[in-house]
Amino acid sequence: MKKRVVIVGGGFAGLHAARILGNRSDVEVTLIDRKNYHLFQPLLYQVAMAALSEGDIAAPLRNMLAGYENISVFKGLVRNVDMEARTIDTDFGQIAYDYLVLACGVQHHYFGNNDWEEFAPGLKNLAQATEIRRRVMEAYEAAERTNDLVERKKLLTFVIVGGGPTGVELAGSIGEMSRYTLSKIYRHIDPKLTRIFIVEAADRILGTFDPDLSSRATRELEKLGVQVWTSSAVSAVDVNGVQIGRERIEASTVLWAAGVQAQEIGRHMGVETDRSGRIIVESDLTIPGHPEVFIGGDQACVTHQNGTPLPGMAPVAVQEGKYIGRTILGDLKGRTRKPFRYFDKGQMATIGRNKAIVQFRKLKFDGAAAWLTWIVVHIWYLTTFRHRVFVLMQWAWSYFTLAHGARLIVNKEWRFYGSERKGCPDAQDK
Amino acid sequence: MKKRVVIVGGGFAGLHAARILGNRSDVEVTLIDRKNYHLFQPLLYQVAMAALSEGDIAAPLRNMLAGYENISVFKGLVRNVDMEARTIDTDFGQIAYDYLVLACGVQHHYFGNNDWEEFAPGLKNLAQATEIRRRVMEAYEAAERTNDLVERKKLLTFVIVGGGPTGVELAGSIGEMSRYTLSKIYRHIDPKLTRIFIVEAADRILGTFDPDLSSRATRELEKLGVQVWTSSAVSAVDVNGVQIGRERIEASTVLWAAGVQAQEIGRHMGVETDRSGRIIVESDLTIPGHPEVFIGGDQACVTHQNGTPLPGMAPVAVQEGKYIGRTILGDLKGRTRKPFRYFDKGQMATIGRNKAIVQFRKLKFDGAAAWLTWIVVHIWYLTTFRHRVFVLMQWAWSYFTLAHGARLIVNKEWRFYGSERKGCPDAQDK
Numbered sequence: 001m002k003k004r005v006v007i008v009g010g011g012f013a014g015l016h017a018a019r020i021l022g023n024r025s026d027v028e029v030t031l032i033d034r035k036n037y038h039l040f041q042p043l044l045y046q047v048a049m050a051a052l053s054e055g056d057i058a059a060p061l062r063n064m065l066a067g068y069e070n071i072s073v074f075k076g077l078v079r080n081v082d083m084e085a086r087t088i089d090t091d092f093g094q095i096a097y098d099y100l101v102l103a104c105g106v107q108h109h110y111f112g113n114n115d116w117e118e119f120a121p122g123l124k125n126l127a128q129a130t131e132i133r134r135r136v137m138e139a140y141e142a143a144e145r146t147n148d149l150v151e152r153k154k155l156l157t158f159v160i161v162g163g164g165p166t167g168v169e170l171a172g173s174i175g176e177m178s179r180y181t182l183s184k185i186y187r188h189i190d191p192k193l194t195r196i197f198i199v200e201a202a203d204r205i206l207g208t209f210d211p212d213l214s215s216r217a218t219r220e221l222e223k224l225g226v227q228v229w230t231s232s233a234v235s236a237v238d239v240n241g242v243q244i245g246r247e248r249i250e251a252s253t254v255l256w257a258a259g260v261q262a263q264e265i266g267r268h269m270g271v272e273t274d275r276s277g278r279i280i281v282e283s284d285l286t287i288p289g290h291p292e293v294f295i296g297g298d299q300a301c302v303t304h305q306n307g308t309p310l311p312g313m314a315p316v317a318v319q320e321g322k323y324i325g326r327t328i329l330g331d332l333k334g335r336t337r338k339p340f341r342y343f344d345k346g347q348m349a350t351i352g353r354n355k356a357i358v359q360f361r362k363l364k365f366d367g368a369a370a371w372l373t374w375i376v377v378h379i380w381y382l383t384t385f386r387h388r389v390f391v392l393m394q395w396a397w398s399y400f401t402l403a404h405g406a407r408l409i410v411n412k413e414w415r416f417y418g419s420e421r422k423g424c425p426d427a428q429d430k
Numbered sequence: 431m432k433k434r435v436v437i438v439g440g441g442f443a444g445l446h447a448a449r450i451l452g453n454r455s456d457v458e459v460t461l462i463d464r465k466n467y468h469l470f471q472p473l474l475y476q477v478a479m480a481a482l483s484e485g486d487i488a489a490p491l492r493n494m495l496a497g498y499e500n501i502s503v504f505k506g507l508v509r510n511v512d513m514e515a516r517t518i519d520t521d522f523g524q525i526a527y528d529y530l531v532l533a534c535g536v537q538h539h540y541f542g543n544n545d546w547e548e549f550a551p552g553l554k555n556l557a558q559a560t561e562i563r564r565r566v567m568e569a570y571e572a573a574e575r576t577n578d579l580v581e582r583k584k585l586l587t588f589v590i591v592g593g594g595p596t597g598v599e600l601a602g603s604i605g606e607m608s609r610y611t612l613s614k615i616y617r618h619i620d621p622k623l624t625r626i627f628i629v630e631a632a633d634r635i636l637g638t639f640d641p642d643l644s645s646r647a648t649r650e651l652e653k654l655g656v657q658v659w660t661s662s663a664v665s666a667v668d669v670n671g672v673q674i675g676r677e678r679i680e681a682s683t684v685l686w687a688a689g690v691q692a693q694e695i696g697r698h699m700g701v702e703t704d705r706s707g708r709i710i711v712e713s714d715l716t717i718p719g720h721p722e723v724f725i726g727g728d729q730a731c732v733t734h735q736n737g738t739p740l741p742g743m744a745p746v747a748v749q750e751g752k753y754i755g756r757t758i759l760g761d762l763k764g765r766t767r768k769p770f771r772y773f774d775k776g777q778m779a780t781i782g783r784n785k786a787i788v789q790f791r792k793l794k795f796d797g798a799a800a801w802l803t804w805i806v807v808h809i810w811y812l813t814t815f816r817h818r819v820f821v822l823m824q825w826a827w828s829y830f831t832l833a834h835g836a837r838l839i840v841n842k843e844w845r846f847y848g849s850e851r852k853g854c855p856d857a858q859d860k
Contacts, residue, residue, distance in 0.1 A: 036571055036839045053485035060837045062615040072617045075571035075839070092575035127844035141466055141505035145522035185492040187502045407490045409466045409505070412842060414557035 002070075005328060006088060006095055007031045008078045008265075009103035010038050010061045012317035013297030013324070017101050020325025022068030026332050029071040030095060036060055036075045039126060042314055042378060045166060047129040049173035050137070050407040054126050078104075081269050083290050099328050102265065102279070103297040103321065106312060109259035109276065116237040120256040123166055130410070132255060136174065137409045139253050140182065143189045157195045157251035159242050161234050162258035163205030165349035168217060170255055171198045172351040175224030196226045197249060199242065201233035201258075206349060206357070208311060209364075213357040216366050220351040234258075260312065262299045274301045274309070283339035285324060291337075294327075296320040304342065315345040348374045432500075435758060436518060436525055437461045438508045438695075439533035440468050440491045442747035443727030443754070447531050450755025452498030456762050459501040460525060466490055466505045469556060472744055472808060475596060477559040479603035480567070480837040484556050508534075511699050513720050529758050532695070532709070533727040533751065536742060539689035539706065546667040550686040553596055560840070562685060566604065567839045569683050570612065573619045587625045587681035589672050591664050592688035593635030595779035598647060600685055601628045602781040605654030626656045627679060629672065631663035631688075636779060636787070638741060639794075643787045646796050650781040664688075690742065692729045704731045704739070713769035715754060721767075724757075726750040734772065745775040778804045 005021055007014045010033035021027050037058040046052040065071045080089040087096045108122030121131050136158070143155040158174050160167045178194035198205060198221065204214045205228060218228050229244070236243040241250040262277035271287050272280045278301035279287065285300060287293045297320060298312035310316050323340045330337065346360030348370070356370035435451055437444045440463035451457050467488040476482040495501045510519040517526045538552030551561050566588070573585040588604050590597045608624035628635060628651065634644040635658060648658050659674070666673040671680040692707035701717050702710045708731035709717065715730060717723045727750060728742035740746050753770045760767065776790030778800070786800035 036567060036837070053483045054838055054840060055483035055485075058838050066615040074575050075568075076575055093577075121844060125844070126838070126840045127842070130840070131844040137466060138505075145504050145506055147523075185496040407466070408484055408488050408556070410484060410556045410560070412557070414551060414555070414561040 002026055002028045003098040003328075003332060004096065005029045005099045005101065006097040007101040007103065008088070009033055009101075009105060009297065009299075010035070010073075011041070011103060011105050011297055012314050013103035013321035014101065015061075015064065016318050016321030017103070017294075017296060017325040017328075018065060018068070018071055018321075020322055021328065022065065022071055024070065024329060027070060027328070029068070030074065031061065031065065031071060032074045032076050032078060032090060033061060034075070034077050035125075036062070038064055041124070044123050044126070044129045045169040045173060047126065048123055048132040048136075048170065049177060050133050051173070054130065058126060078265060081265065081293075083269065083287070083293060086292070097292075099292050099294070099331075101294045101296060101324055102299060103295070103317070104263040104265060104299050106260040106262050106276070106278075106298040108256055109261035110256070111259060113237070116256070119237045119239055120161060120242075120254040122256040123170070124260070132170075133407070134409050134412075135253050137407050140186070140189070140191065141409070142252075144186050145188075152189065153193075153195075154240070154250045155252045156189065156191070156193055157197075157241075157249065157253070159197045159199060159249055159251045159254045161199050161237075161242065161254065161256050163198050163200030163202070163228070163230070164208070164257060165206065165347070167198055167200070167255075167257035168205060168221065168349050168351060170257060171196050171226045172221055172224055172355075175221065175226045176352040179225055192225070194225065195251075196224075197251075198226060198228045199232045199234055199244060199249075200228070200230050203231050205230065208347060209349070209357060209359050213359060213364055213366060217349065217351055217357050220355045220366075224352050260298070266295075266299060276301075278309075284327060284337045285320060285340050294324045296324050302340065302342070310342055311347070313347065316342060319343060348377070350374055432456055432458045433528040433758075433762060434526065435459045435529040435531065436527040437531040437533065438518070439463060439531075439535060439727065439729075440465070440503075441471070441533060441535050441727055442744050443533035443751035444531065445491075445494065446748050446751030447533070447724075447726060447755040447758075448495060448498070448501055448751075450752055451758065452495065452501055454500065454759060457500060457758070459498070460504065460527075461491065461495065461501060462504045462506050462508060462520060463491060464505070464507050465555075466492070468494055471554070474553050474556070474559045475599045475603060477556065478553055478562040478566075478600065479607060480563050481603070484560065488556060508695060511695065511723075513699065513717070513723060516722070527722075529722050529724070531724045531726060531754055532729060533725070533747070534693040534695060534729050536690040536692050536706070536708075536728040538686055539691035540686070541689060543667070546686070549667045549669055550591060550684040552686040553600070554690070562600075563837070564839050564842075565683050567837050570616070570619070570621065571839070572682075574616050575618075582619065583623075583625075584670070584680045585682045586619070586621070586623055587627075587671075587679065587683070589627045589629060589679055589681045589684045591629050591667075591672065591684065591686050593628050593630030593632070593658070593660070594638070594687060595636065595777070597628055597630070597685075597687035598635060598651065598779050598781060600687060601626050601656045602651055602654055602785075605651065605656045606782040609655055622655070624655065625681075626654075627681075628656060628658045629662045629664055629674060629679075630658070630660045633661050635660065638777060639779070639787060639789050643789060643794055643796060647779065647781055647787050650785045650796075654782050690728070696725075696729060706731075708739075714757060714767045715750060715770050724754045726754050732770065732772070740772055741777070743777065746772060749773060778807070780804055 005027050007018055015038055018029055018031050021029050037060050040057040043057040061073050065073055077091045078088050087094050110116045121128050139155045143152045146152050160171045174196050178191045182191040206214045206217055232244045234242050266273055266277055266279045279295045280301045281295050285294050297317035302310045304310050327337055348358045350356040354371050356374045357366045358370040358373050435457050437448055445468055448459055448461050451459050467490050470487040473487040491503050507521045508518050517524050540546045551558050569585045573582045576582050590601045604626050608621045612621040636644045636647055662674045664672050664674055696703055696707055696709045709725045710731045711725050715724050727747035732740045734740050757767055778788045780786040784801050786804045787796045788800040788803050
């Protein structure tokens with residue numbers, strides 16, 4: 001009789017686990033995601049910065065798994081897990097499992113200040129990417145319209161909270177966009193006057209990289225007009241800017257690239273989690289006492305061979321997903337489980353359109369070679385052929401023309417006659 | 431001294447008027463649009479049907495006009511026009527003009543029943559296109575999840591109100607998508623059971639075309655699974671479907687492709703308008719008594735040589751925009767104005783991915799030749815090189831694979847911690 005495998009989450013870990021199990025005659029797979037698409041998250045900042053469109057970095061899950069007859073895909077929410085009964089509760093019914101794979105990912109964390117979210121969107125999904133794009137482009141449009149110079153300065157000020165790869169990529173993109181792409185198309189403002197700040201609480205940005213690379217990245221950012229403030233913890237965020245201890249920056253656009261925390265569901269399962277809510281797993285990525293429940297991707301807290309937890313990165317999630325798939329298949333053949341071993345593929349971060357830093361074990365380098373490496377790796381890992389070809393061409397166009405052509409401000413509100421509006425439709429909101 | 435020309439609206443009419451006036455030493459042009467992009471509206475239905483992405487059919491206005499030193503672009507709203515003082519009130523200040531060009535377009539019209547809008551989105555802007563795409567894809571996802579067969583039938587029922595080109599294009603796309611594209615990727619539903627209705631109040635669809643073409647189009651739609659109901663006026667729309675006199679269809683998705691009406695601003699100017707609010711203009715496209723105020727595009731009611739009003743179509747708007755630009759330049763050279771003459775470029779409508787109808791004066795044809803004509807014309811008129819190349823490639827991909835790859839359901843709500851939500855983020859809403 002076939003074993004029922006339920007996978008929650010269609011990101012890197014869930015998708016790759018599903019693919020390993022695809023078309024195997026002894027398993028029936030159900031994959032559930034709250035979205036209908038798989039998102040290539042490492043490129044979200046390109047959508048936020050209008051260099052790529054949403055459709056370039058996301059593909060419908062059904063398409064990606066259509067070739068596997070034994071995989072059913074549902075768009076839905078998982079509300080609860082009953083590990084004794086081996087069932088999950090979804091918003092479309094209860095599903096029983098023989099094996100459960102939770103790979104729900106993480107969301108942004110405001111250190112207990114959830115009211116800051118309104119003023120400082122994060123960057124973990126497509127809706128946020130388009131919201132960020134909207135805010136950045138609206139800021140320039142508003143600056144072009146106003147004659148109030150103090151207001152204009154505030155509109156041309158961007159604060160990115162958090163100096164990890166995401167924050168650095170966002171800041172570098174805004175720097176490049178303001179110094180190059182936008183510089184000739186405004187008649188009343190000089191986009192080169194844009195102030196961009198990275199505000200990082202630790203003593204250096206890119207803390208997971210070698211200090212030498214952090215230092216070089218800081219210099220590259222400064223050349224693009226980004227001011228890097230380290231040892232600077234944000235104490236408050238409001239509609240007019242950020243407070244950093246006794247210091248203050250007035251900015252109409254604040255972006256959150258700081259903490260993340262695992263999805264809620266882990267907390268309700270009565271299992272041990274780390275400070276960010278990530279579920280602490282055994283060496284075979286299962287919950288202690290429940291060898292049939294696997295956790296993969298950012299939601300899992302996996303200890304590296306050297307004792308530190310594995311970072312929440314795409315290559316880690318991919319390897320964990322594949323491992324989970326193979327381990328389940330191994331179970332069905334009666335094999336003993338081996339512990340998960342992460343093959344360190346290094347880490348990378350881009351700064352602007354032709355600089356990057358790459359660190360692979362003891363090898364570290366930056367500059368154009370690093371950027372080329374970054375491009376090649378990202379295109380390779382984009383998971384459909386169509387995306388590889390098209391995204392490559394979009395990038396090529398963007399590279400040669402600094403186009404950022406996808407700079408569309410699309411209203412959230414599609415209605416004309418919504419009751420909150422009188423007179424003019426499409427009233428501007430932030 | 432330079433004359434100040436203010437153009438309100440960056441659609442086909444406004445954009446082409448601006449281009450004629452671009453880089454002329456005797457005019458200073460200000461173009462204002464509530465959006466920051468120019469939208470190629472004839473392809474909106476392709477975004478709604480997930481064959482193209484937003485960025486494929488829209489380009490930032492600044493880019494398109496960046497080469498003209500004498501053109502300033504502002505994103506903003508025009509609230510009022512004072513024709514005596516020759517000023518306009520915007521949401522960023524008052525602007526004086528020597529010449530004013532109003533080309534604000536139209537919006538959907540629910541015949542006095544604005545509360546229907548919630549249940550039946552129209553298709554005049556990008557936000558609506560993505561809303562429609564979301565609703566259509568959500569309907570299939572919900573159908574896949576449910577075991578209630580009556581509920582499933584309702585979810586797999588789509589009603590398009592209005593049998594003009596837009597309605598026919600939407601219906602044909604859903605027909606094709608359900609019978610081909612989606613047919614193999616669902617495990618629990620048969621998308622071919624999708625019911626699609628076009629509900630048209632007149633006695634035939636495509637009333638502006640020759641009756642013979644209407645008839646052929648109807649047959650092509652039926653082959654794609656679309657049921658065409660003529661002499662059927664919708665009397666009510668609610669969350670569960672539509673009422674047509676004594677008949678009723680239960681549908682979870684209703685789309686509005688029926689009446690349009692001109693933007694509000696015309697009504698507040700004390701000028702004569704037609705029943706749809708379109709401003710009635712002289713033979714030189716100006717308001718009677720105000721030769722310095724031009725109206726172009728869908729917002730204008732222009733009488734054809736044969737006595738009927740010109741339709742609200744892209745080729746009409748393009749010609750009017752160019753005419754307005756040239757007329758203003760002619761004024762400055764002291765030339766007498768000539769009346770506007772529309773060079774009839776015919777009309778077209780597609781049905782599915784390889785059928786269309788084309789009517790050019792006395793020439794009418796359908797089938798694959800018509801579809802090729804449609805493709806060529808649309809690609810030609812897409813206004814930037816990048817768009818031509820990329821959209822052509824997207825279409826080619828779509829054509830050979832029936833991919834509809836841009837089928838992303840992106841949430842409207844980007845926040846995780848919004849106050850209306852408890853527990854699970856991204857709670858499903860319609």
